[in-house]
Amino acid sequence: MKKTSVNSTALYIHYPWCLKKCPYCDFNSHEGGKENDQEAFLQALLEDFFGQGLKEREFASIFIGGGTPSLFPPKLISRLLSNVKTNVDTEITIEVNPGSSEHFSFAELRNAGINRVSIGAQSFDDATLKTIGRIHTGGEIIKCYQQARSSRIKNINLDLMWGMPGQTASQAIQDLKTAVKLKPDHISWYQLTIEPNTIFASSKPPLPDEDTQCSIETGGSRMLKKSGYERYEVSAFSREGKACRHNQNYWKFGDYFGVGPGAHGKLTKFEESGVRIFRTNKLKRPASYIKNPTHTFIKEVSAAESVPEFLMNALRLEDGVDWRAFEKRTGLLFEDIQGEWKKLSDRGLVEPGRCKTTELGFRYLDSILQAFV
Ligand SMILES: C[S@@+](CC[C@H](N)C(=O)[O-])C[C@H]1O[C@@H](n2cnc3c(N)ncnc32)[C@H](O)[C@@H]1O
Numbered sequence: 001m002k003k004t005s006v007n008s009t010a011l012y013i014h015y016p017w018c019l020k021k022c023p024y025c026d027f028n029s030h031e032g033g034k035e036n037d038q039e040a041f042l043q044a045l046l047e048d049f050f051g052q053g054l055k056e057r058e059f060a061s062i063f064i065g066g067g068t069p070s071l072f073p074p075k076l077i078s079r080l081l082s083n084v085k086t087n088v089d090t091e092i093t094i095e096v097n098p099g100s101s102e103h104f105s106f107a108e109l110r111n112a113g114i115n116r117v118s119i120g121a122q123s124f125d126d127a128t129l130k131t132i133g134r135i136h137t138g139g140e141i142i143k144c145y146q147q148a149r150s151s152r153i154k155n156i157n158l159d160l161m162w163g164m165p166g167q168t169a170s171q172a173i174q175d176l177k178t179a180v181k182l183k184p185d186h187i188s189w190y191q192l193t194i195e196p197n198t199i200f201a202s203s204k205p206p207l208p209d210e211d212t213q214c215s216i217e218t219g220g221s222r223m224l225k226k227s228g229y230e231r232y233e234v235s236a237f238s239r240e241g242k243a244c245r246h247n248q249n250y251w252k253f254g255d256y257f258g259v260g261p262g263a264h265g266k267l268t269k270f271e272e273s274g275v276r277i278f279r280t281n282k283l284k285r286p287a288s289y290i291k292n293p294t295h296t297f298i299k300e301v302s303a304a305e306s307v308p309e310f311l312m313n314a315l316r317l318e319d320g321v322d323w324r325a326f327e328k329r330t331g332l333l334f335e336d337i338q339g340e341w342k343k344l345s346d347r348g349l350v351e352p353g354r355c356k357t358t359e360l361g362f363r364y365l366d367s368i369l370q371a372f373v
């Protein structure tokens with residue numbers, strides 16, 4: 001088996017179009033697709049990829065996200081991936097919208113190199129799906145899932161949301177029960193957030209009250225645990241050995257490259273003077289990006305900024321990380337934040353000896369982070 005090289009890292013590829021914009025979504029996604037020149041988009045992605053000098057780099061994980069990348073013709077995905085160096089262990093994920101199934105087949109995606117699919121289910125309840133503006137039914141999600149399985153896709157995630165308009169605790173738990181029956185390898189279970197500049201932000205739908213949210217959260221995570229799904233991050237639950245490698249790299253504050261409109265990257269340079277962290281970003285509007293795919297905005301993250309950034313990610317992990325990871329990734333010492341950490345530990349929010357929250361602190365992540373802003 002080929003070993004992962006020391007240079008190996010993560011690659012995010014952004015596909016910006018969807019068949020219909022969902023009213024809660026603030027991702028860089030735009031209605032359209034067919035009318036766009038997919039070949040020109042592929043050329044732009046390749047120019048961007050080569051322009052960042054990534055030809056010789058071997059990737060441990062690749063994530064094709066969106067938007068709805070399942071609208072990108074599989075033949076073009078195959079051409080894109082054939083330029084990316086991987087090894088037998090590379091996790092290669094694509095996000096699939098169950099309402100886009102006429103645009104691809106799982107066999108084609110597998111032949112293109114995809115070995116993990118993340119299906120945007122959100123709910124199995126047709127009335128809820130309609131309220132949140134989805135283009136598919138619960139039955140279509142199940143069909144999509146079964147097609148993936150019968151095409152021998154071995155690693156499948158289902159994205160579900162909870163706390164949706166008018167949702168009761170039993171409806172939310174019923175969604176999880178339906179998901180678990182399908183036996184996915186991974187479940188991402190996100191609380192619906194009302195993001196600024198979305199349709200839901202301008203006309204806010206009635207959301208479940210705090211008590212209902214609390215019983216959904218407690219009941220749902222307990223039920224997932226009982227069903228063999230280990231919670232390893234605030235919203236991520238997996239069967240043994242099926243944690244998402246790509247997302248774990250983000251939460252552990254690892255480096256990654258971003259290709260595509262609005263895609264972010266994070267790079268660390270180890271210099272004699274210390275660790276320097278850079279954030280990169282691409283042009284956001286698809287048309288501007290296609291015209292100028294190599295244009296990159298670069299911003300250095302200061303040492304003060306790197307502390308909340310690191311903690312915001314690492315503390316989402318149920319097991320946290322050890323302080324060596326903090327020191328390696330930020331170039332700072334634990335002593336630099338020891339005073340604040342002790343205060344939080346005295347309040348029972350964090351573990352004294354590890355970069356990790358307590359069970360109580362896991363529910364109050366925002367107040368922990370406030371201490372470092
Ligand atoms: C980048 S989206 C793309 C997935 C794909 N386009 C789809 O919707 O089927 C990834 C996931 O983020 C979650 N998500 C998107 N907007 C959200 C919001 N406002 N609050 C909570 N979760 C959200 C959804 O579960 C979604 O499947």
Ligand code: SF4
Nearest residue numbers: 018021022025029067
């Ligand atoms: S399909 Fe996904 S990316 Fe597209 S608008 Fe809906 S949630 Fe956003």
